[in-house]
Amino acid sequence: MMPVKQPLRKALIHFNLKRFTEEMTPTEPPLEPWAEALSEAQREQLQWLRLQKCIVTTTEAAEEPLAGLPAGLLIEVHVDHHIVIKERGSNVPELFRQVYEAAKLFLSFPDPQ
Numbered sequence: 001m002m003p004v005k006q007p008l009r010k011a012l013i014h015f016n017l018k019r020f021t022e023e024m025t026p027t028e029p030p031l032e033p034w035a036e037a038l039s040e041a042q043r044e045q046l047q048w049l050r051l052q053k054c055i056v057t058t059t060e061a062a063e064e065p066l067a068g069l070p071a072g073l074l075i076e077v078h079v080d081h082h083i084v085i086k087e088r089g090s091n092v093p094e095l096f097r098q099v100y101e102a103a104k105l106f107l108s109f110p111d112p113q
Helices: 009-023 033-037 040-051 092-108
Strands: 055-061 072-079 083-089
Touching: 033 092, 040 055, 040 092, 072 092, 083 092
Parallel strands: none
Antiparallel strands: 055 072, 072 083
16 A cells, blocks of 8 residues: 655645635624624624633523423533533523623633742
8 A cells, every 4th residue: 555645734724824815704703593682792792702712602491390490591601611601591681791791700810820
């Protein structure tokens, strides 16, 4: 069996960068359906969280009659892979405000050296 010659990694990277700069223009990722309920300021806050390397996920939450919880949305924010902030409810702008404020608080702590 003959070894297959692989293209140089540097050449591949250069080709992809050239193709990206010439043919493609970076665009904002499409909004998730839940994010459409946010105000323009909250959408900017969502973008800021993502720039801080926070992971924002949502899950539909089913009704839990025994706990007295109606169906709604569960928003989770993972901050620095260590902190998880979760809020559940049906008022999306208010849920986002709560998780944003909590994440902002954690991000304001100084890094331990």
